[in-house]
Amino acid sequence: MGDYVNIVYGKNLPTKNLLKQGYAVFGGNGKIGHYNKFLYEESQVLISCRGEASGKVNVSERKSFVTNNSLILERVKDKDITFEYLKYWCLSNNFSIYVSGSAQPQVTIEGLYGADFLKPNLDIIKEFSKIVLDFENKIENNSKQIQNLQAMRDIMLPKLLSGEVEV
Structure with missing residues (x-):
């Protein structure tokens, strides 16, 4: 795997620094909050590297911060690996076989570097x-439509129930 991606740790971010709004923050179990800075402009493939979730694959959002509870698989641009291929290849593989550590499970850069990668x-x-x-x-467009419909429902339902608007 190390021939096709750079494997790096995310950055430390104490939970007390998380915000209610801002850029998405991804930890070992997925999205955990928001922060006023982002580390990556584009989505990244993440492997949880500490604790019970070690080996779990996540995908960050665009413009997000990734904590040091995840390993980031940064594509090497000249290796002909698209983000989509890397994402779905990782989602279809079992990275728990690279978990080590007896006191606390972990996945290390060294452990993933030599992992088999089908190209x-x-x-x-x-x-x-x-x-x-x-x-x-199509999924993204449908999600946007769902959010719009939910917002309209949330506005209209109380008005319908109160009799402010009639059908």
């Missing part, structure tokens, strides 16, 4: 990514 030819990766992106764009 098909570039044409297959590009075609896979094209298909996946079409679906992900």
